[in-house]
Amino acid sequence: MNAQSIGVFDSGIGGLTVVRSLIERLPNENIVYFGDTARVPYGPKSAQTIREYAAQDTDFLLKYDVKMIIVACNTVSAVALDVVQKHAKVPVLGVILPGTSMAVAATRKKRVGVIGTLTTIASNAYTNAIRQLDKSLAVVSRACPLFVPLVEEGWIDHPVTAMIAKEYLFPLKLEKVDTLILGCTHYPLLKNTIRSVMGDGLTLIDSGEAAAAEADTLLTERVLRNPSKHAGNVQFFLSDMPHKFAEIGERFLGRKLGKVRKVEAMSSGK
Amino acid sequence: MNAQSIGVFDSGIGGLTVVRSLIERLPNENIVYFGDTARVPYGPKSAQTIREYAAQDTDFLLKYDVKMIIVACNTVSAVALDVVQKHAKVPVLGVILPGTSMAVAATRKKRVGVIGTLTTIASNAYTNAIRQLDKSLAVVSRACPLFVPLVEEGWIDHPVTAMIAKEYLFPLKLEKVDTLILGCTHYPLLKNTIRSVMGDGLTLIDSGEAAAAEADTLLTERVLRNPSKHAGNVQFFLSDMPHKFAEIGERFLGRKLGKVRKVEAMSSGK
Numbered sequence: 001m002n003a004q005s006i007g008v009f010d011s012g013i014g015g016l017t018v019v020r021s022l023i024e025r026l027p028n029e030n031i032v033y034f035g036d037t038a039r040v041p042y043g044p045k046s047a048q049t050i051r052e053y054a055a056q057d058t059d060f061l062l063k064y065d066v067k068m069i070i071v072a073c074n075t076v077s078a079v080a081l082d083v084v085q086k087h088a089k090v091p092v093l094g095v096i097l098p099g100t101s102m103a104v105a106a107t108r109k110k111r112v113g114v115i116g117t118l119t120t121i122a123s124n125a126y127t128n129a130i131r132q133l134d135k136s137l138a139v140v141s142r143a144c145p146l147f148v149p150l151v152e153e154g155w156i157d158h159p160v161t162a163m164i165a166k167e168y169l170f171p172l173k174l175e176k177v178d179t180l181i182l183g184c185t186h187y188p189l190l191k192n193t194i195r196s197v198m199g200d201g202l203t204l205i206d207s208g209e210a211a212a213a214e215a216d217t218l219l220t221e222r223v224l225r226n227p228s229k230h231a232g233n234v235q236f237f238l239s240d241m242p243h244k245f246a247e248i249g250e251r252f253l254g255r256k257l258g259k260v261r262k263v264e265a266m267s268s269g270k
Numbered sequence: 271m272n273a274q275s276i277g278v279f280d281s282g283i284g285g286l287t288v289v290r291s292l293i294e295r296l297p298n299e300n301i302v303y304f305g306d307t308a309r310v311p312y313g314p315k316s317a318q319t320i321r322e323y324a325a326q327d328t329d330f331l332l333k334y335d336v337k338m339i340i341v342a343c344n345t346v347s348a349v350a351l352d353v354v355q356k357h358a359k360v361p362v363l364g365v366i367l368p369g370t371s372m373a374v375a376a377t378r379k380k381r382v383g384v385i386g387t388l389t390t391i392a393s394n395a396y397t398n399a400i401r402q403l404d405k406s407l408a409v410v411s412r413a414c415p416l417f418v419p420l421v422e423e424g425w426i427d428h429p430v431t432a433m434i435a436k437e438y439l440f441p442l443k444l445e446k447v448d449t450l451i452l453g454c455t456h457y458p459l460l461k462n463t464i465r466s467v468m469g470d471g472l473t474l475i476d477s478g479e480a481a482a483a484e485a486d487t488l489l490t491e492r493v494l495r496n497p498s499k500h501a502g503n504v505q506f507f508l509s510d511m512p513h514k515f516a517e518i519g520e521r522f523l524g525r526k527l528g529k530v531r532k533v534e535a536m537s538s539g540k
Contacts, residue, residue: 037315038309038315038319039308039309040314044310044422044512044513045307045308045510045512046510046511046512046513048510048511049308049509049510118513118514119513122513145419145422145423146416146419146420146423146425148419149415149416149418149419150416152314152415153415153416155416159433160430160433160434160437163429163430163433164430167430239319240315240316240318240319241316241318242314242315242316243314243316243388243389243392244388
């Protein structure tokens with residue numbers, strides 16, 4: 001059982017930032033990654049459609065006999081975690097609760113900001129989770145729909161990106177949040193820009209890192225850690241091989257992707 | 271036969287700019303529109319996946335017994351028009367050839383620019399079509415991946431949009447194109463910005479308008495025009511009802527959408 005893989009899925013290749021955190025934290029674990037690039041992005045879509053897709057993504061990972069599923073996509077974690085939990089009999093981790101716990105522990109002024117896709121922010125999933133942990137916290141949230149296409153265009157350090165960040169983050173700066181949850185897999189790539197816009201003294205919470213830490217704890221508690229001393233095997237599956245996916249994927253993963261397999265059936269949604 | 275609808279499909283709601291042109295040109299025609307919002311955008315995806323989706327979109331329209339199909343999506347027109355033509359026994363129009371003919375007729379300096387999504391530009395569909403009509407023309411093309419999310423964010427007159435347009439359009443300005451094909455359904459909304467960046471004397475070719483003109487000619491030639499004197503009936507179908515779709519749709523259509531129906535089966539790709 002313990003040598004079984006950790007399954008990770010995402011709407012596309014953004015979830016590779018979560019895989020990156022997992023590899024750093026749990027280097028000897030095997031990982032199966034599925035990115036639904038044929039239907040990406042999930043962020044602007046309705047909760048109902050995202051729930052259908054999440055069930056299909058889960059079914060795909062279950063075929064690989066995974067010992068645990070990590071929902072790397074914030075949007076899915078926000079509106080469809082229960083669907084994944086219902087489908088899978090293995091432990092399931094989203095990115096919302098780990099990111100929330102870390103943010104609540106980090107804030108000193110009790111003022112937390114959350115940024116994410118339209119659907120993630122509209123779901124209020126982060127705000128509700130924060131309030132459940134501490135009702136006295138002020139929470140300011142903001143959808144940043146252009147951040148994902150900017151990252152995919154590779155405009156990480158582009159002046160336009162800084163301008164857009166200034167506009168999006170203005171309400172959060174105004175409200176003097178001291179801790180900011182990056183509620184989308186793409187946003188860790190904009191850490192420097194976000195930090196320079198928000199100013200000193202800001203704690204950035206990378207939900208993917210938080211989820212990797214939580215996975216570590218959970219596997220240890222349930223005695224599911226892989227005892228192997230060797231680097232784990234990471235398998236990548238995508239439902240579409242889009243233009244420049246290897247180049248963009250590398251940016252997220254922080255290393256070469258190696259072999260990526262296309263899932264034929266998923267691309268037509270069957 | 272003549273009272274049958276014209277079928278129009280697109281990857282999302284951008285194709286409503288084509289419906290807008292059709293209503294202006296052929297106000298008494300009935301129209302059935304399908305937007306694949308559950309899998310939008312097609313632009314960044316592979317040709318193979320787009321071809322699968324195009325076949326499914328065509329099948330959907332054929333159920334409504336349409337007399338003609340207009341592929342509003344430039345990306346589909348660029349890489350999958352043959353798939354639609356094979357599936358449908360009715361006349362099929364894409365947006366590439368009508369836009370190309372109009373541009374070739376319009377250019378005085380024989381220098382044409384083309385902008386579109388990554389897949390449309392990578393396909394060279396416009397460049398090849400222009401060269402087939404006139405080998406002596408200089409063609410400069412450029413993918414503008416951020417234009418679609420900027421339009422969907424509603425940043426039509428935002429200074430950031432002008433900055434991005436300046437960067438994307440720089441090579442076209444440098445090459446002194448006098449005619450520019452807007453090779454994506456979203457781009458007509460950025461006409462003012464594009465015109466102010468490119469300067470005076472530029473002819474902008476709206477592929478949707480060109481396709482509506484071509485549809486007019488084709489229906490007349492084949493004696494398929496609807497003889498009704500009343501305004502046609504326009505039906506809208508989407509595979510997902512995303513956040514703010516009515517508001518965004520209105521921006522594209524130039525009027526209220528009215529009733530929009532969700533296609534259940536298409537959202538899971540079956």
